[in-house]
Amino acid sequence: MLAGLSIALLSPAGQLVEKKLEVVASFYPISDFTQHVSKDRAEILNLVSGEPHEWEPTPKDIERIAKADLFIYNGADLDDKWVSEVLKAIGQQEKPIVIKATAGAPVHPISAETGGAGMDPHLWLDPQLVRDFYVPNILEGLRKADPEARAAFEANSEAFQSRLSQLDAAIRDGLKDCRLQTLIISHRFMSYFAERYQLQVESICGLEPCDPSPGRLAQLTKLARELGIQFVFAESGEGRKIVEPLAGEIGAQVLILNPLEFLMDEDLKAGKDYLSVMEENVKVLRLGLECK
Numbered sequence: 001m002l003a004g005l006s007i008a009l010l011s012p013a014g015q016l017v018e019k020k021l022e023v024v025a026s027f028y029p030i031s032d033f034t035q036h037v038s039k040d041r042a043e044i045l046n047l048v049s050g051e052p053h054e055w056e057p058t059p060k061d062i063e064r065i066a067k068a069d070l071f072i073y074n075g076a077d078l079d080d081k082w083v084s085e086v087l088k089a090i091g092q093q094e095k096p097i098v099i100k101a102t103a104g105a106p107v108h109p110i111s112a113e114t115g116g117a118g119m120d121p122h123l124w125l126d127p128q129l130v131r132d133f134y135v136p137n138i139l140e141g142l143r144k145a146d147p148e149a150r151a152a153f154e155a156n157s158e159a160f161q162s163r164l165s166q167l168d169a170a171i172r173d174g175l176k177d178c179r180l181q182t183l184i185i186s187h188r189f190m191s192y193f194a195e196r197y198q199l200q201v202e203s204i205c206g207l208e209p210c211d212p213s214p215g216r217l218a219q220l221t222k223l224a225r226e227l228g229i230q231f232v233f234a235e236s237g238e239g240r241k242i243v244e245p246l247a248g249e250i251g252a253q254v255l256i257l258n259p260l261e262f263l264m265d266e267d268l269k270a271g272k273d274y275l276s277v278m279e280e281n282v283k284v285l286r287l288g289l290e291c292k
Helices: 028-041 059-067 080-090 127-145 147-174 191-196 214-227 239-250 265-269 274-288
Strands: 008-010 016-018 021-025 042-046 070-073 097-100 182-185 200-203 231-235 253-257
Touching: 021 028, 021 059, 021 127, 028 042, 028 070, 028 127, 028 147, 028 274, 059 080, 070 127, 097 127, 127 147, 147 274, 182 214, 182 239, 191 200, 214 239, 231 239, 231 274, 239 253, 253 274
Parallel strands: 021 042, 021 070, 070 097, 182 200, 182 231, 231 253
Antiparallel strands: 008 016
């Protein structure tokens, strides 16, 4: 009887219902993608509700990971360090199954000239990389955690991949006829997106926000005037402060792009998700790049 209760629970009506998988995601995009693939077969905990780059887990977070059926993290230098420490603390055990969502994906190295060292983790801003790497890796983890639901997970993943292909096509269509192909941005979080859609990114800072150097600001001021740039871009949050001196110097407006590292509670309550926010980002880019 106790063994049966490990895989089934009593509903309020007294009926036995199947226990959902317990999945822990390292940050928002992972939780969103996993929700699309798992649907109602998993309870998903988004571990990091804010900016993920400098986040560190608490003892409670480590306990949550240890008790989960499946733990999915980004990799590519976003969360590898704390994930490695957490897994060492947990030790060898049957659960959780651990999945790196970017496994196998082409990751951009970061040099000193482009803002530091290591890897650029922002692969999730390229819908093709989400479709071709994040989704299959997440699917593999869910199939391992619940083999009996394999068919449902595969159908869900195919449906989500189709929507990602539609998003990719919409982005290409939206950015195909623009006066500008260069965007000046607060820091380097759009590199994968820019490479996919043949844009040139000029960032004030590297991977992390910074105090803009006079030399870099002078370079970008010259470029902006040469190209007739009327809009500069920043990520939501502190990015606006980084670009405002440059915007003031060249008389440009500041437009906000969402790097989708997290969503505010009000956005989640309004039903926003990865797909809808990416569509909003494209509208902002179309304005700033002066697309027809």
